[in-house]
Amino acid sequence: MRRCLTLLTLLLAGPALAQFPERSITLVAAGAAGGPTDTITRILADAMAPHLGQAVVVEAIGGSVVGPGRVAQARPDGYTLLVNNIGMAASATLFRRLPYDVPNAFAPLGLVSEAAMTIVTRPGFPGPDLAGVMATLKARGDAINMASAGISSASNLCALLVQHAAGAQATVVVFRGTAPAITEMMSGRLDILCDQATNTVPYIRDNRVVPWGVSSPARLPGLPQVPTTAEAGFPSIAMSTWHGLYAPAGTPEAVQERLSAALRAALREERLRRRFADLLTDVPDEARSTTGFHTRFLREEIDRWRPIIQAAGQFAD
Numbered sequence: 001m002r003r004c005l006t007l008l009t010l011l012l013a014g015p016a017l018a019q020f021p022e023r024s025i026t027l028v029a030a031g032a033a034g035g036p037t038d039t040i041t042r043i044l045a046d047a048m049a050p051h052l053g054q055a056v057v058v059e060a061i062g063g064s065v066v067g068p069g070r071v072a073q074a075r076p077d078g079y080t081l082l083v084n085n086i087g088m089a090a091s092a093t094l095f096r097r098l099p100y101d102v103p104n105a106f107a108p109l110g111l112v113s114e115a116a117m118t119i120v121t122r123p124g125f126p127g128p129d130l131a132g133v134m135a136t137l138k139a140r141g142d143a144i145n146m147a148s149a150g151i152s153s154a155s156n157l158c159a160l161l162v163q164h165a166a167g168a169q170a171t172v173v174v175f176r177g178t179a180p181a182i183t184e185m186m187s188g189r190l191d192i193l194c195d196q197a198t199n200t201v202p203y204i205r206d207n208r209v210v211p212w213g214v215s216s217p218a219r220l221p222g223l224p225q226v227p228t229t230a231e232a233g234f235p236s237i238a239m240s241t242w243h244g245l246y247a248p249a250g251t252p253e254a255v256q257e258r259l260s261a262a263l264r265a266a267l268r269e270e271r272l273r274r275r276f277a278d279l280l281t282d283v284p285d286e287a288r289s290t291t292g293f294h295t296r297f298l299r300e301e302i303d304r305w306r307p308i309i310q311a312a313g314q315f316a317d
């Protein structure tokens with residue numbers, strides 16, 4: 001009887017899996033339109049579509065938890081996926097009540113990108129270097145506005161590190177993503193933003209924001225004039241951010257593997273690699289863009305950020 005049932009299940013599931021995907025796939029980007037998560041997701045969607053034989057549609061949803069919440073509740077059929085950054089790991093500790101349980105609500109499919117953080121200010125903010133920016137932050141405290149894209153965002157985590165290193169408490173202004181934050185900076189109303197190079201580099205190149213430090217161990221090839229935070233005297237501002245692709249937990253394993261393979265194929269595409277390189281964003285080593293690696297990495301990142309967030313005493317309901 002049991003064997004008959006297994007056979008029946010295989011007969012029913014087999015053709016369905018063989019044909020997956022049969023219609024377009026939605027990638028939910030956990031960030032405002034035009035921001036780094038949206039940008040990464042759009043580049044990925046273009047590169048994945050030919051490998052899936054279907055259109056891949058991007059929906060940018062700003063705010064820390066709305067996009068992930070939407071995907072956690074989606075049917076686990078592989079047609080609604082999430083791209084989210086390091087905030088996925090941070091949110092597991094940050095929120096006392098999260099509408100989903102990060103390690104158990106999602107099936108990690110692989111890393112999509114890795115990028116250094118950059119500390120930028122509005123033009124006219126006093127320098128002449130990162131030490132000068134930090135001294136102004138310390139002297140003026142809450143008269144300085146710093147951006148955050150929501151409590152568990154990459155920009156907020158970096159803002160924690162910057163304020164801690166300066167021994168100061170700025171006024172943290174919360175946006176739905178770092179795209180609206182950078183618009184505010186160009187209007188002169190926002191002083192400091194620490195955000196991934198993916199988002200800041202086009203504005204740095206146009207001299208619309210001023211870069212003072214990069215958080216990577218070495219200078220970025222595309223920004224050779226900008227010192228690392230360690231070189232500038234602030235080694236504790238050390239973090240890079242990453243994006244990963246997720247399906248809702250319960251997605252059939254064969255569908256997860258099909259999507260994960262399409263992710264790796266997309267990351268090999270020359271066009272994607274050129275667009276990432278232009279935004280000083282790294283393509284992860286192929287072994288990091290697998291379900292197994294991403295699952296372990298997410299748990300490690302949750303453990304890495306827990307004490308930092310606890311030490312900063314930052315929690316949200």
Ligand code: ASP
Binds near residue numbers: 085087177179195
């Ligand atoms: N993910 C956010 C965005 O795309 C940025 C951040 O995490 O700071 O706007």
